[in-house]
Amino acid sequence: MTERSQVTLYSGGHKGAETAFGRNAESWGIREVNYTFEGHTVERNKNCTVLSTEELKKGDISMEIVSKRMGRTYARADKIRKVIQSIFHMVNKGYHVFAVGWIQPDDTVKGGTGWGVELAKLFNRPVSVYDQDRKAWFSWKDNQWVADSPVVAADSFVGTGTRNLTEDGARAIEDLFKRSFGTLE
Template sequence: MADPKEYTLFSGGANGAEAFFGEMAEQYGLNEVNFTFDGHSPARTRGLRPLTPEELARKDVSLHYVSNLLHRKFTNAKLMRSVLQTIMYQVDSSHEVFVVGTLREDGTIKGGTGWGAEFAKICNKPLYAFGQVRDGWFSWNHDKGEWDECAEPVIGHRHFCGTGTRFLEENGRKAIEDLFKRTFG
């Protein structure tokens, strides 16, 4: 089994999947970094890493680009922009990304969570998604550009990102719980 003290979860600490990833990290003794910014109120307070306005600006991304990539409209609201910027820090800091949410037919993941998955694809990082509606794990096949059903993954890199929907269902909670149990026993 992996030594949990050598692992760090990078997340945003938001309600739902991110908060539950953090709870599991704390339960198993992993390090935890939750990126936040002024005016944001994350559910998790352990491992908070506030980003300065200058740091956020370094991850500025066109909301038009993100909207087109995810086939939905994102407003130019300061809060939404800052959330997307913190997601980029989560993914950049990790070597592997785990997402819990709703996989859409177009290959994206529903909501702001989808940006984390898309950014992981752009960065060519190992990417796993638990689809709550489909009730199973999928891995992103970078060569084919599509999701493949996969066996239940384990956390294989010491620096990993755990993100996902605010609307965590019971099967999503169990998927996260089992991911930690498989990896850290």
């Protein structure tokens, strides 16, 4: 079991899954860092790091590459670009990526959450997704999603996911913390 005081959660502080990850981190005494940028609204603003234009550029990537990797196009690429750039910082800092959302038939994950998952795959990082439809965790192993009961086993991790968090999704996040860090005293 990982020592809580040595662990950092990297997230974005958005409504839904990211807020749930942050609240659980706070309850378990885990350090939390939320990346955002000017003009972006977050629900959870604890330990926010506001990325400058220069810092955001470090996570810049062609929207063509993002579209190809995700198997979809982005009508408002200018708006999503900063989100994608901030996701880079989360995945670059956190080791294991945990996401809550929906795994699609093409093995990508729905929405902006999917880019964090794809970056984890590209960076060869452990990545686990709680699929809210299937009500189960899956980890990316040997180029496929495999049913799993993941734990936080490194000193840094990413918590991200959908804004439309279900009760099951919220429970899955809490259960991840219990499996990883034990019950709250």
